[in-house]
Amino acid sequence: MTNHLPQTARSDARDNRVRILDAARAVFGEEGLSAPMREVARHAGVGPATLYRHFPTKQALIVETFAEQRRACHAAVRDALADSDPWHGFRSLVELICELHAHSRGFTDAFMTAFPEAMDFAADREQTLRAVGELARRAQETGRLRPGFVVDDLILMLMAHRGLQDTPHDARVTASRRFAAYVIEAFRAAPERGAPTPLPPAPRLQLTHSPGTP
Amino acid sequence: MTNHLPQTARSDARDNRVRILDAARAVFGEEGLSAPMREVARHAGVGPATLYRHFPTKQALIVETFAEQRRACHAAVRDALADSDPWHGFRSLVELICELHAHSRGFTDAFMTAFPEAMDFAADREQTLRAVGELARRAQETGRLRPGFVVDDLILMLMAHRGLQDTPHDARVTASRRFAAYVIEAFRAAPERGAPTPLPPAPRLQLTHSPGTP
DNA sequence: ACCGTAACGGACGCCCCCGTCCGTTTGGCT
């Protein structure tokens, strides 16, 4: 099932491929997924046709563009699970994910969006969520993560994090850090207070929303 | 300075005006500010030209459309300030604002967006923020609101709340409620823990972002 | 009942984006 791409013999094609991906990272990172394909093409110094030849659809381009950051996300979850202190792992995870999402404006949408086709995304997102669930369970056992927490709450906060993205890069990073700190504070158990403040029911969040027309 | 609108003698014109505003509330509330003007016109049962005659620009329509909700926001702040328990007032304010923003998908954008022209918005937003600052100061004096809190943190959370709006109405309301609860939890002081967890620096959030092309 | 005028709405031109076609260029093998 691994991707045996043609590995085209021609050097210009290979060059253009990486130039396009670089451009896509820059453009989507700066302007979000709603950026026109032509903007990416211009930034890469190629024509629109070339772009579409390499990536037949916008989704295909997006998926490839953010593959690395998705891997970083997985690694973050893996590291968090490996942490001997689950609560510390959980906290670091929240911080790291927020930072990842803050640095690239497009990544959040690429990550949150449920692509009809690119089930790749959905598939390993599901798997990742299961891992987070396990991490959360352990963190709750230590008594540091509040009992009412469910995995959907993390999604809730990630969705909320999207709201910060219509902000210039620097302010966004700062805002994201503070947001993450508050989120962690909200998720922390407060045993001193006796029974923790009861929470309203957790929403069942369905991530329907397609890119390009946000 | 009060608005002495023509109060056009013709009944159909007056009717259409309210029909347009109703339609705008429905459409912008359901689909957000990016909804086409024509959609509003269709929903109101009028032609595009009629719509543009009543409201020369999209912003004008938006401002009028959400005037009532803005008043509700002001009232909420006023009530919160009047509350004999500042922390209780603060909490209620957060809940109420979140609910207001959850019910109408367009209102958040209308509220957060810094319109170049409609300085009305910016002006009384500024005034409202001062009132919130006063409320926060009082709540902090009671020791229930965490010392590190600044007014921009509330804006931060409102911006974050925007991230929830690409969700169908029911889920959005539920998510918003839970979000509000977590936010309040995050803002609450935790004196039992000794020094409260230090927060990263608060961002200076500038609300630049124009509607119609989100 | 009539008429003037204000209000109406279908239709137009503009711009931006999308995805594709086809004539041209160029890399790499012989």
Place this chain on the structure above:
DNA sequence: AGCCAAACGGACGGGGGCGTCCGTTACGGT
């Protein structure tokens, strides 16, 4: 050096939203 196929990019047609023009309708005062 020469050739062929693969890769390139300018240009095209389609779709959708925006704001405006102008011929038509109908309100309301006389």
